[in-house]
Amino acid sequence: MKLLKLVPDNTNIAFLKWRNIAVAISILMIIGSMALVAQRGLNFGVDFVGGQMIRTTFTETTDAPITELREKVGALGYGEPTIQRFGEPNEVSIRMKLPEGADQEPELANTMADEITLMLKADYPDVRIDGVDSVSGKVSEELLSKGVWSLVGAMLAITLYIWIRFEWQFGAGALFALFHDVSLTFGFFALTQLEFNLNIVAALLTIIGYSLNDTIVVYDRIRENLKKYRKMDIIALLDLSVNETLARTVMTSLTMLIALIALMVWGPDVIFGFSAAMFLGVFIGTYSSVYMAAPILIWLKVGPDSFVPPATAGDRAEKIGGPEEIG
Amino acid sequence: MLDFPRWKVISISLLLAFGVLMSLPSLFFGESHKYWPTFLPDETINLGLDLSGGSHILLEADPADVAETRLQTMEESVRAEMRRANPRINIGDISRKDGVLSFMVRDSTQVDSAREALLPLTTGAGLTGQRDWDIEVRDDTRFVVSPTSAGLDNAVDNAMDTATDVIRRRIDEMGTREPTIIRQGDTRIVVQVPGLEDPEALKELLGKTAKLEFKLVDFEADPNAVAEGRPPVGSQIFPYPDSPSGVSNIAVKRLGGISGDKLTDAGQGFDQETNAPVVNITFDTEGGAKFARLTQNNVGRPFAIILDGVVLSAPNINEPILGGSAQISGNFTVEGANQLSIALRSGALPVELQVVEERTVGPDLGADSIRKGMIAAIIGTAAVLAFMVVTYGRFGFYANFALTLNLFLILGVMAIFNATLTLPGIAGFILTVGSAVDANVLINERIREERRRGRRVVQAVEVGYKEASRAIFDANITNVIAGLLLFIFGSGPVRGFAVVLIIGIVTSVFTAVVVTRMLVALWLRRTRPQELVI
Numbered sequence: 001m002k003l004l005k006l007v008p009d010n011t012n013i014a015f016l017k018w019r020n021i022a023v024a025i026s027i028l029m030i031i032g033s034m035a036l037v038a039q040r041g042l043n044f045g046v047d048f049v050g051g052q053m054i055r056t057t058f059t060e061t062t063d064a065p066i067t068e069l070r071e072k073v074g075a076l077g078y079g080e081p082t083i084q085r086f087g088e089p090n091e092v093s094i095r096m097k098l099p100e101g102a103d104q105e106p107e108l109a110n111t112m113a114d115e116i117t118l119m120l121k122a123d124y125p126d127v128r129i130d131g132v133d134s135v136s137g138k139v140s141e142e143l144l145s146k147g148v149w150s151l152v153g154a155m156l157a158i159t160l161y162i163w164i165r166f167e168w169q170f171g172a173g174a175l176f177a178l179f180h181d182v183s184l185t186f187g188f189f190a191l192t193q194l195e196f197n198l199n200i201v202a203a204l205l206t207i208i209g210y211s212l213n214d215t216i217v218v219y220d221r222i223r224e225n226l227k228k229y230r231k232m233d234i235i236a237l238l239d240l241s242v243n244e245t246l247a248r249t250v251m252t253s254l255t256m257l258i259a260l261i262a263l264m265v266w267g268p269d270v271i272f273g274f275s276a277a278m279f280l281g282v283f284i285g286t287y288s289s290v291y292m293a294a295p296i297l298i299w300l301k302v303g304p305d306s307f308v309p310p311a312t313a314g315d316r317a318e319k320i321g322g323p324e325e326i327g
Numbered sequence: 328m329l330d331f332p333r334w335k336v337i338s339i340s341l342l343l344a345f346g347v348l349m350s351l352p353s354l355f356f357g358e359s360h361k362y363w364p365t366f367l368p369d370e371t372i373n374l375g376l377d378l379s380g381g382s383h384i385l386l387e388a389d390p391a392d393v394a395e396t397r398l399q400t401m402e403e404s405v406r407a408e409m410r411r412a413n414p415r416i417n418i419g420d421i422s423r424k425d426g427v428l429s430f431m432v433r434d435s436t437q438v439d440s441a442r443e444a445l446l447p448l449t450t451g452a453g454l455t456g457q458r459d460w461d462i463e464v465r466d467d468t469r470f471v472v473s474p475t476s477a478g479l480d481n482a483v484d485n486a487m488d489t490a491t492d493v494i495r496r497r498i499d500e501m502g503t504r505e506p507t508i509i510r511q512g513d514t515r516i517v518v519q520v521p522g523l524e525d526p527e528a529l530k531e532l533l534g535k536t537a538k539l540e541f542k543l544v545d546f547e548a549d550p551n552a553v554a555e556g557r558p559p560v561g562s563q564i565f566p567y568p569d570s571p572s573g574v575s576n577i578a579v580k581r582l583g584g585i586s587g588d589k590l591t592d593a594g595q596g597f598d599q600e601t602n603a604p605v606v607n608i609t610f611d612t613e614g615g616a617k618f619a620r621l622t623q624n625n626v627g628r629p630f631a632i633i634l635d636g637v638v639l640s641a642p643n644i645n646e647p648i649l650g651g652s653a654q655i656s657g658n659f660t661v662e663g664a665n666q667l668s669i670a671l672r673s674g675a676l677p678v679e680l681q682v683v684e685e686r687t688v689g690p691d692l693g694a695d696s697i698r699k700g701m702i703a704a705i706i707g708t709a710a711v712l713a714f715m716v717v718t719y720g721r722f723g724f725y726a727n728f729a730l731t732l733n734l735f736l737i738l739g740v741m742a743i744f745n746a747t748l749t750l751p752g753i754a755g756f757i758l759t760v761g762s763a764v765d766a767n768v769l770i771n772e773r774i775r776e777e778r779r780r781g782r783r784v785v786q787a788v789e790v791g792y793k794e795a796s797r798a799i800f801d802a803n804i805t806n807v808i809a810g811l812l813l814f815i816f817g818s819g820p821v822r823g824f825a826v827v828l829i830i831g832i833v834t835s836v837f838t839a840v841v842v843t844r845m846l847v848a849l850w851l852r853r854t855r856p857q858e859l860v861i
Binding site for chain 2: 003004005006009010055057106107109110113114117118128129130131132133134135136138139143146147149150153154157158161162165198199201202205206208209210212213216217220221224244245247248251252254255256257258259260261262263265266267268269270271274275278
C-alpha cells in the first residue's frame with residue numbers, strides 16, 4: 001500500500017532565513033490587533049458586560065419579524081436591543097445592555113429579561129424561548145476578572161513550567177509566542193465583531209495549550225539537536241529542528257482542522273464562535289512556534305552550553321560531546 | 328521492545344475493558360436505559376443544563392439587609408427588656424442609624440441596671456471569644472449597641488443556611504425533579520433545575536421573602552398624617568395598594584401583633600361567599616393560642632394582614648377565631664394564592680434574595696445541540712480516522728484503535744466521577760479527537776525518521792517511542808495546566824469543557840502511547856517484519 005506523505009522526506013526549507021521579516025510582520029500584526037481592539041472594541045456578550053440575551057425561534061414563521069421586534073422591545077423602555085439572526089432565518093437573539101440604575105438594583109437585568117420574555121410570549125404565539133441569559137453587573141465583572149486571571153495564570157504557569165523543563169530562554173520564547181497568539185485572536189474578534197463570551201475564553205486557553213504543544217515539540221527537538229550537534233551554527237540547527245518536525249506539525253494541524261471543520265459546519269450554532277476562534281488559533285499557533293518561539297532563541301543566545309551548568313560546562317563537554325547513545 | 332510481558336498485556340486489557348464498560352450506561356441513555364442489566368455498573372454522565380434544558384439561577388443576599396433586620400430585632404428586644412425590668416427602665420430617643428442602635432436612659436441612676444438587662448441579649452460569636460454585639464455607654468446615659476463583625480458574619484451565615492433550606496423546601500413543594508441547591512461563597516445560593524418550562528414562576532417563588540404578619544389597625548390615627556406617611560406614636564405605616572376604600576397607606580399598632588411563622592400548613596382555597604381565591608392557613612399550637620387571644624380581645628376591630636411589608640387586606644374580626652386556622656384574603660389570582668401558600672408552607676426567607684444571574688436553555692435547543700454535536704463528532708472522528716489510515720497504514724490503524732478506545736475511556740472516567748457533559752464539553756470531546764492523535768503522529772513520524780536514518784525495524788520503533796515520549800509528556804503537561812486554570816476560574820459549561828479536556832489528555836496519553844505500543848510490540852513479535860510500511 002502506498003501511504004500518503006504530505007511532507008517529503010528530508011525537507012530542507014530555510015525557515016529562519018525569513019525570521020526578521022516574519023517577526024516584523026508579527027509585531028505589526030500584534031500592534032494592528034491592539035489598535036483594532038482599542039478602536040472597534042470587542043463585541044462583549046452578556047457574560048462580560050451584563051444585561052440579557054434571549055434566543056428565540058419563531059416556529060411558524062419563515063422569517064423572524066426583526067424590525068417589529070426591535071420596536072416592541074425598544075418600547076419597553078430599557079433601551080435599544082441588538083437583534084441578530086443565528087442559524088436559520090426564523091431564529092433570532094435579542095440582546096440588551098444593562099438598563100440604567102442596574103448598579104443599585106442588581107435584579108434589574110433579570111426583571112428586564114422577564115418582561116421581554118413575557119411580551120414575546122403574549123404577542124407572538126408561535127415563539128419558542130430557546131434560552132435566556134441574564135447577568136447582573138456584579139456577576140459579569142467577576143466573570144471578566146476570572147477570565148482575565150485564567151488567561152494570565154495559564155500563560156505564566158506554562159512559561160514557568162517550560163523554564164523549569166528547558167531553560168529560561170525557552171520560557172521567554174514560549175511566553176512571547178503565546179502573547180502573539182492571544183493578541184491576534186483578540187484582533188480577530190475585534191475585526192469580525194463575533195460575540196466575545198465565556199466560550200471564547202475557553203477557546204483562548206485551548207489555543208494557548210495547542211500552540212504550546214507545538215512549541216514544545218519544536219523546542220524538544222532543538223534541545224535534542226543542541227546536544228547532538230554541538231558545533232552546528234544555531235540558525236542551521238533551528239532550521240534542521242523545524243524541518244525534522246515539519247511532517248508532524250502539518251499532520252497534527254490537519255487533524256485538528258478536520259475536527260474543527262466538522263464542528264463549524266455540522267456542530268451546534270451556539271459554539272460557532274468558539275470553533276472559529278480555535279480554527280484560526282491552529283494557524284496562528286503553528287506559525288508562532290516556528291517564527292516567534294524559535295528566532296527568540298537566537299536573540300537570547302541559546303547555544304550548545306545552554307543545557308550545561310555554566311561552571312562545569314568545560315568539564316562536562318567531553319562527556320556529552322558525542323551524539324547521544326540511543327536504543 | 329519485543330519484550331512485552333503477559334501480565335502487562337492482561338492488566339492493560341482489563342483496564343481498557345473496565346473503562347469501556349463504565350462508559351456504556353451513559354451511551355444507553357433515555358428509553359433504552361431500562362434494558363440495561365442491573366448487575367452492571369449504572370453510573371452515568373450527567374448532562375449539563377445547556378444540553379438537557381433547564382435553569383441555572385444565582386441568588387444573592389445583601390448582607391446589609393441581614394444587618395438591618397438584625398438591628399430591628401435588637402431594637403424590639405431592647406424595648407421589651409427595658410419594659411420588663413423591675414423597676415421599669417424608661418428609655419427614649421431611640422434611633423437606628425449607620426447600622427448602630429442608640430437610645431437614652433432617662434433616669435441616670437438606672438444606667439447600671441439597664442446595662443445588666445442588656446447583657447443577656449448578646450452572646451459569644453465565632454472562635455475568638457468575641458461577643459456578637461458591643462454595648463457602650465456614652466455621655467453617661469446614652470447607650471450605643473453596635474454589631475461586631477464576627478456577630479454579623481455569624482448572622483449572615485446563619486441566614487444563608489436557613490435561606491438555603493427554605494429554598495430547597497419551596498422547590499420541592501413545586502414538585503420539580505432533581506433540583507440542585509448549593510450555597511456558594513458568603514452570600515450566594517445556586518439553584519439548578521433541569522427541564523423547567525416556566526422559569527419565571529420559579530424565580531417569583533424564590534424571590535418572595537414570605538414574611539407574614541398580623542397586626543391590629545390603629546383606627547384612631549389621623550388619616551391625613553397616615554396618608555403622608557407620618558405614623559402616630561406606637562404605630563407603624565404600611566402601604567396598602569389593593570385597599571377597597573382607596574387609601575394608599577394604613578397605620579398599625581407596633582405591638583400586639585403576631586407573625587406568620589408559626590404555621591403548620593397553608594393551602595389555596597376559595598372564599599365561601601365571594602368565591603375569590605384565598606389562602607387557608609393553620610397555626611401550630613402556640614401560634615393558634617396567640618391568634619385566638621388576639622381575635623378574642625379585638626372583636627369588631629380590623630386587623631391587617633401584611634406580607635413582605637405590604638398590606639394584603641384588613642378584614643374586621645367578626646368573632647374570635649379559636650380553631651387555629653384562618654383565611655387570608657387579598658387581591659389574589661388562583662396561581663398567586665397557590666404560590667403564596669407554597670411560600671408560607673416552606674417558611675419565610677430570613678433575608679431577601681435577588682436573582683443576579685440566570686441561564687435558561689429550552690429543552691428543544693438542548694436536544695438540538697446534542698444532535699448536532701453528535702453529528703459533528705461522528706463526521707470529525709470518521710474523517711480523522713480515515714486520514715490516519717491513509718497516512719500511516721497499519722500504524723494508523725493502531726492509532727485509530729487507540730483513539731476509539733480513548734473516546735470510550737473519556738466517557739467511562741466521566742461516568743465514574745459523575746462528571747457533567749456540557750455543550751462546550753462536546754466541543755472538547757471533538758477537539759480531543761483532533762489532538763489525541765498528535766501523540767501517535769509524533770511517534771510515527773519519529774519511526775519514519777529513524778528508518779530513514781537506517782535503523783532496523785525493531786530498533787526504529789523502539790527509538791521512535793522513546794524519543795517521542797518526552798515531547799508528548801511535556802506538551803500534555805502544559806495542556807493540563809491550561810485545563811486546570813480553566814477549571815478553577817471557569818464557570819458552568821466552560822468548566823465542563825475543562826473536565827473533558829483534562830480527562831481526555833490523561834486517557835489519550837495512556838491509549839496513544841501505552842496501548843499502541845503494546846499492539847505494535849505484539850505484532851512485531853508475531854511477524855518479525857524486515858520492512859516497515861509507514
